[in-house]
Amino acid sequence: MVQLRGSATGGSLDEIDAAVRMLLSLKLSYKTTTGQDYQAGLPPTDLALINNGTTKEEDEDFVDPWTVQTSNAKGVDYDKLIVRFGSTKIDTDLINRIERAIGQKPHRFLRRGIFFSHRDMDQILHAYENKKSFYLYTGRGPSSQAMHVGHLIPFIFTKWLQEVFDVPLVIQLTDDEKYLWKDLTTEKAYEYAKENAKDIIACGFDVNKTFIFSDLDYLGSSMGFYRNIVKVQKHVTFNQVKGIFGFTDSDCIGKISFPAIQAAPSFSSSFPQIFNGKENLQCLIPCAIDQDPYFRMTRDVAPRIGYPKPALLHSVFFPALQGAQTKMSASDPNSSIFLTDTPKQIKTKINKHAFSGGRDTIEEHRKYGGNCDVDVSFMYLTFFLEDDDRLEQLKQAYTSGELLTGELKKVLIETLQPMIAAHQERRKQVTDEVVKQFMTPRKLAFEF
């Protein structure tokens, strides 16, 4: 039986939200195991037949900005997602072109398919090759103080993009979104935004080239920004957002109009102080693929309000410790490695919770080898171990059975411990004063 949390007097909004999501995901699991839609009171029929592999694989993955779920231990089928979302795969040709344009080895996230899909990246490269400028836009919803390593993926990559292309960057902290979706006061959401900004700044962004803003703070003070919000609002119907985001008649109107707020930073005129009022600068958005619905909407509206469509680079999800069926979530402490974890916590969590693709006994493991496709420690190493040759050696040794799960976990622990300690050290240097500098609307070190 599903246990709904919350007392007899009623749970908090957050709890109800979580319970509803859990029910939806149970319905999905029901459908993936039985092949049938869940109907209360009606037990599944013909189970034996359905379990014989007649379940449609297309039905297995669920991805939207709030939920990521699949029944496949290897994780979401990203090739299918590309087809479903209508984006384009980042192939070797594109990676080679990026390498030629920047004259450097592409980031390991590109080399390893972690950023795997795009929209109009060829246009960005064309602009860059012709000495035309563009800017970067990414963001984060500050739902709590606790950020985990998965949250760093888009920021690590954005920092690299900023460095190699030398372009301005705007980072949106959607504290308004978290106020609307979670059980939070506006004050708390704004506080989380400033706290999260410290972790983002600790990724190494250049203060002269980066503007970080809280929606609650910046929106009201920027005419350019608000004008773009209403322009988007005028060109998207309720019916469209229902179709894209699954909103229903009982969602508050704040949620229904929020997508316009996440769309607005894709247009350079939202930041007159940075772009000197220029309206037609091309924007590139690195983000996890679950944010794509916002930008599909944005790209649809852009030409109708006289702006260029933003280009996109999409990343895969960062898997939970328990396995790639879902992404790492800050609300489940055991599913995540937090940026505040001590070396000891990191070690214990990995040893205790990281899903293993190894065999049950050492004898079997030596004989049949481990499975890197489902092994979470190996997946994490593909994100964080820089050395390509070492990664390949580990893969071969694990697959052949020469390397045991405990040994693979040790490599991961020794990779993450210094990385997180270094992050904590850099974060300590980020004072409130530094945060204020990044968050002050101002001209950046670029002429427009």
Ligand code: TRP
């Ligand atoms: N909605 C995103 C979240 O909840 C935050 C966000 C806003 C974002 N703008 C963005 C993420 C642009 C990526 C790119 O995390």
